[in-house]
Amino acid sequence: MNLKLTALLLACGLGPAAFAQDVSTITQDEVTRIVSTLSHDSMQGRASFTPGIDEAADFIQNEFKQIGLKPLPGEDDFLQTFDMYRISPEEKEAKFRRSKISEEHIFAITDKEELEWNQKDKVKTVRIGENDNFREALQGLDNKEDVLVLVHPKHQQMFERYQHYLERGNVKQQLGGEGSKVFILTDEQTPKKYKIEIENKVEKLQLTNVAGMIEGKRKDEFVVFSGHYDHIGIQEAVDGDSIANGADDDAAGTTAMMLLADYYKQQPQPERTLLFVAFTAEEIGGFGSRYFSEQLNPDQIVAMFNIEMVGKPSKFGPNSAYLTGFERSDLGQLMQKRLEGTTYSIHPDPYPEQNLFYRSDNATLARLGVPAHTISSVQIDQDKTYHTVNDELEQLNMEHLTNMIRAIALASEGVVNGEDTPTRVDKSQVR
Known part of the structure; x- marks a missing residue:
């Protein structure tokens, strides 16, 4: 094997098992550009029903256009707008x-x-x-x-x-x-x-998801990559700062979703159709994911990789994250298998008392039987910036965030290429 290629892949955190995929195209510079834009003061904390979240939606849809995504089936553009x-x-x-x-x-x-x-x-x-x-x-x-x-x-x-x-x-x-x-x-x-x-x-009033797709060979089998792009907006000032920028929650996850869209657009046509969604209104009740779920047949959704708060290292060490509701399907096991031989790892949720499985947009689709889980790395029991004006860009570890996106690209490949099909969630066990 070419020694230069071997060195490059190892530098990206890849071992022998992952030589088929080159995730070096997911760069820290590009990660920094996108997360910096989404968490900038100009977006005023991206609260629902504010000009700031509209500005964020415009930015995301422009990125989708540049990547070359298509609108979702039945849509004319990337903006999935609905009344509330x-x-x-x-x-x-x-x-x-x-x-x-x-x-x-x-x-x-x-x-x-x-x-x-x-x-x-x-x-x-x-x-x-x-x-x-x-x-x-x-x-x-x-x-x-x-x-x-x-x-x-x-x-x-x-x-x-x-x-x-x-x-x-x-x-x-x-x-x-x-x-x-x-x-x-x-x-x-x-x-x-x-x-x-x-x-x-x-x-x-109106709310808007931003959604695009890469059509697969199996047009009616969908794999969802998502993150919510709303946050909590303007709060009581602390040391003169009143903007809750939401850098980790969830500009980081939205950035990951967008970089994965760009990554998969550069690959050969996937076996399954890939949907990339920035959800609105997660912070006020999950209305964006609820509306999205009503537009598709959930039986056609093979899996959902929801990404939330991946900008800080997890308790499991460098290059690691956890999956909420790990025991509810075998998606986590499939991801773990894909990451064997790399420096990346996915673990069961270590904070079951926090009910994280129900606190993000995955829960809506999980209630419909979809293997829908959230990938996260935040140490939620210790994080002091959650839902505060201190959730700033400077709090993020850009190397970790970049590696998390690369890890998800590797871990999702089996589902994307049709080799892996996770078990369904038991709807009767989801409240």
């Missing part, structure tokens, strides 16, 4: 008998612009008592029913946490599908006379 509704609370008022309830002791979960209740409406009343579990009580509420929920003052801290979250607004794909819930913090047992008025601002 944002519900923002405006006014709230409640009276028990003639006593006015403080606004700080009221919040509502409703998609109605106006809500007016009194005792004559005979709305179901539920009390979360002093000794009840607040979370369990919420989970036990019927989504279809209108319910007045009386919360004992002992639960004030949890009440205020939910209230603060909902005051920022709620996002839904459709209106009118669920009942309304009004929560009152009170020691009242069952008010015989009450009046409740809620007013919301309801806006119809």
Whole structure:
């Protein structure tokens, strides 16, 4: 074998088992260019429904054009746009008998612009008592029913946490599908006379996934590579910085997806059709992946390589990552086998208590039976920049990020070329 070629492959982290693939075309300079752009201050933290995320979408679709991807089946371009509704609370008022309830002791979960209740409406009343579990009580509420929920003052801290979250607004794909819930913090047992008025601002807005493909010889067998490109936007300033740039979460994963698109476009036509997707709205409920999943037959999706927070070394050492939900299909084992003889490695998720399998866009497709997993390397139990303004470019290890992209290219090759077909996820075991 050519000694220069051998040296080049070894320098890229490859051993004898991987000589068929040259991943040196995935360069650190290109990785740095893309992740720097996505996490730049000009994109204002890429929050959903902001100009910053629109700028990010434009950048990604322009990259897809330059790479030479095609739009997804049935699409005219790379922008997969869909409507959503944002519900923002405006006014709230409640009276028990003639006593006015403080606004700080009221919040509502409703998609109605106006809500007016009194005792004559005979709305179901539920009390979360002093000794009840607040979370369990919420989970036990019927989504279809209108319910007045009386919360004992002992639960004030949890009440205020939910209230603060909902005051920022709620996002839904459709209106009118669920009942309304009004929560009152009170020691009242069952008010015989009450009046409740809620007013919301309801806006119809748009969200956009950015998606392209490389058509394979088997046109109707799909392999998905994805990352979410939204983040949490502008936050409370820390040392004068209020932009949560989301460099690791998830500009790093989106960068990986884009570099893999470029890498596979340079290879011979794949056996299976490859879909490359930058999901929107992961941070506010996974709406981008949900919409995407509704446009395809999940039975035709062979696997999903979702990439999230791969910009920092894992607990397993250099050139390593982990796969969430490792035990739910054999995709992780297939990836491990492909990486034998290299310096790269994929491990089972070491943080099961964090429920990471359910905290990214893979969960939507996994619920449909797709072997859909997230590749990550962040040490989530120790990471201090997660969802803060300190998730900056300077926190990333560019050599590690580059090697993670190369590792995914190698580990996915068997699925891409049709030699490997992972087992399906048992839908009944995914909540």
